[in-house]
Amino acid sequence: MENKNNVTEFILHGLTQNKTVAKVCCLLFILFYATTILGNLLIIITIKTSEQLNSPMYFLLSYLSFVDISYSTVTAPKLIYDLLVENKAISFLGCIAQLFAGHFFGCTEIFLLTAMAYDRCIAICKPLHYTNIVNKYVCGWLVAASWAGGFVHSMVQTLLAIQLPFCGPNEIDHYFCDVHPLLKLACTDTYTVGVAVVANSGVISLSSFVVLAVSYTVILVSLRTHSSEGRLKALYTCSSHITVVVLFFGPCIFIYMRPSTTFSADKMVSVFYTIITPMLNPLIYTLRNREVKNAMKKLWSRKV
Numbered sequence: 001m002e003n004k005n006n007v008t009e010f011i012l013h014g015l016t017q018n019k020t021v022a023k024v025c026c027l028l029f030i031l032f033y034a035t036t037i038l039g040n041l042l043i044i045i046t047i048k049t050s051e052q053l054n055s056p057m058y059f060l061l062s063y064l065s066f067v068d069i070s071y072s073t074v075t076a077p078k079l080i081y082d083l084l085v086e087n088k089a090i091s092f093l094g095c096i097a098q099l100f101a102g103h104f105f106g107c108t109e110i111f112l113l114t115a116m117a118y119d120r121c122i123a124i125c126k127p128l129h130y131t132n133i134v135n136k137y138v139c140g141w142l143v144a145a146s147w148a149g150g151f152v153h154s155m156v157q158t159l160l161a162i163q164l165p166f167c168g169p170n171e172i173d174h175y176f177c178d179v180h181p182l183l184k185l186a187c188t189d190t191y192t193v194g195v196a197v198v199a200n201s202g203v204i205s206l207s208s209f210v211v212l213a214v215s216y217t218v219i220l221v222s223l224r225t226h227s228s229e230g231r232l233k234a235l236y237t238c239s240s241h242i243t244v245v246v247l248f249f250g251p252c253i254f255i256y257m258r259p260s261t262t263f264s265a266d267k268m269v270s271v272f273y274t275i276i277t278p279m280l281n282p283l284i285y286t287l288r289n290r291e292v293k294n295a296m297k298k299l300w301s302r303k304v
Helices: 020-047 054-083 092-125 127-133 134-160 179-185 191-225 228-256 266-287 289-304
Strands: 009-012 089-091
Touching: 009 092, 020 266, 020 289, 054 092, 054 134, 054 228, 054 266, 089 092, 092 127, 092 134, 092 179, 092 191, 092 228, 134 179, 134 191, 179 191, 191 228, 228 266, 266 289
Parallel strands: none
Antiparallel strands: 009 089
8 A cells, every 4th residue: 555644633532422421530630630740849849959868769759750740741631621622633743742752751761660679679788889889970870861761762663653654544542642543543554563562662661560570579588687677668668669660560561562452441541651650659659758758848847
């Protein structure tokens, strides 16, 4: 088939066609998005203004919060708007831009979570050498590598999608533009591209999850030699990280570690890693972290 593109815009089906359900969902997602922005901004401000939170772990956490804000902003405002309108159109370039930004921030978050696991592994397994191994210079490189890795991954995904011919139909059964729904609309054989997508997104998600699982297994094994107080503190910190990892990686692996097919459950699963997880991250890290809570109390008392 001739490689041409007759599509100038796509029509998103959104989360639901029921108007009553759409209004309820709209209110919920406005609340979720506001919580995401305010919660992550509070973490960033607290870490940047607190002298106590100057360790590499909090340096990485501040960047994770920034990525969460950005990642949620890629999909949440458009989703909220589409729940209120009949015409859920998005231009072709807008769709490609949303695909690029979503994979860019999503993959950057994956690499940042892996960097945070590395930081905790060194801090708990080699506490005497921690300051020498994980210093500000190393942290800077870890953050830079996370951004670079996210950019490379996103460019690959975008190039795979943009070179496909779209000659109609132009309706996407999703609430945002992603690779699998676009492959379904392409008027050409997409088997090779689908394999490349799984090799790119799926392998990154699965391999990073395996690295994280191994890291936390090593941490849990090494805790046997620590005091009861040290074990409790380490478990509190690691349990927060593990909770975030499971909430984020579980849906990602479900979506991207399979051939280029779409299921009816994909939209609800995608809500977890695009909307829910960025909102829960600040709650998970603050409610289970005494140092962050104390720093927030000091920041609030200074403001008052």
